[in-house]
Amino acid sequence: MSELCRERLATQLAEAVAEALRQDLTRQARALLVVSGGTTPLPFFRALSLCTLPWSRVEVTLADERWVPEDHADSNARLVREHLLQGPAAEATFVPLTTRDVTPEQGVEALVQRIAGLAWPASAVVLGMGGDGHTASLFPDSHELSLALSTGEPAVAVRAASQPQPRLTLSADRLHRAHRHFLHITGGDKRNVLARALAGDDSRELPIRAFLACPLAVYWAP
Ligand SMILES: O=C1O[C@H](COP(=O)(O)O)[C@@H](O)[C@H](O)[C@H]1O
Numbered sequence: 428m429s430e431l432c433r434e435r436l437a438t439q440l441a442e443a444v445a446e447a448l449r450q451d452l453t454r455q456a457r458a459l460l461v462v463s464g465g466t467t468p469l470p471f472f473r474a475l476s477l478c479t480l481p482w483s484r485v486e487v488t489l490a491d492e493r494w495v496p497e498d499h500a501d502s503n504a505r506l507v508r509e510h511l512l513q514g515p516a517a518e519a520t521f522v523p524l525t526t527r528d529v530t531p532e533q534g535v536e537a538l539v540q541r542i543a544g545l546a547w548p549a550s551a552v553v554l555g556m557g558g559d560g561h562t563a564s565l566f567p568d569s570h571e572l573s574l575a576l577s578t579g580e581p582a583v584a585v586r587a588a589s590q591p592q593p594r595l596t597l598s599a600d601r602l603h604r605a606h607r608h609f610l611h612i613t614g615g616d617k618r619n620v621l622a623r624a625l626a627g628d629d630s631r632e633l634p635i636r637a638f639l640a641c642p643l644a645v646y647w648a649p
Pocket residue numbers: 463464465466467468490491492493503554555556557558561562563564
């Protein structure tokens with residue numbers, strides 16, 4: 428039952444995101460979609476790839492990325508290429524968030540320049556959330572969290588003791604500036620984390636709190 432619910436949730440989210448892109452494309456030449464990685468978005472990526480859109484006018488980038496090669500099992504870019512950029516959606520322009528630099532600290536400046544030409548503000552940001560309340564790569568146990576929550580720079584290199592790889596994340600400021608915000612989560616554990624987040628206001632404890640007033644359209648299924 429929960430598999431069916433999750434598929435329907437992914438389809439409904441894909442329809443809402445596609446409609447957001449269509450609306451913006453009636454008044455601008457290009458529209459930008461920011462997606463998250465991890466495991467939750469896979470059915471959403473597949474559903475969105477089936478939507479009718481002028482894909483050649485759609486740009487896609489990530490909210491965050493693990494600093495691994497694109498063929499690595501943990502690469503968010505690999506997920507986007509394999510599950511979203513398929514069929515007609517392959518005509519979209521995808522801008523990944525890694526370089527060949529050894530560390531994200533070395534690569535961040537080039538990435539800031541790479542994403543500067545995208546159609547900001549994004550039409551939609553689709554956030555995920557971890558069990559620790561992180562979203563994008565805004566981790567509660569990261570030294571760079573305060574910077575990523577407060578900087579006006581678009582992207583930040585981050586490290587967190589809880590994570591095996593260093594990361595690159597769009598800053599809260601850059602994510603905030605999107606026209607629409609969606610949160611895609613599944614399962615009782617994440618529902619409970621979201622309930623905790625809604626009951627407080629310290630974004631350093633549960634970084635998803637930084638987006639609760641965007642407004643944030645929550646797409647949840649068991
Ligand atoms: O590390 C990450 O985790 C979150 C949530 O991932 P999930 O596997 O629980 O769906 C994701 O939103 C983020 O983009 C990703 O890099």
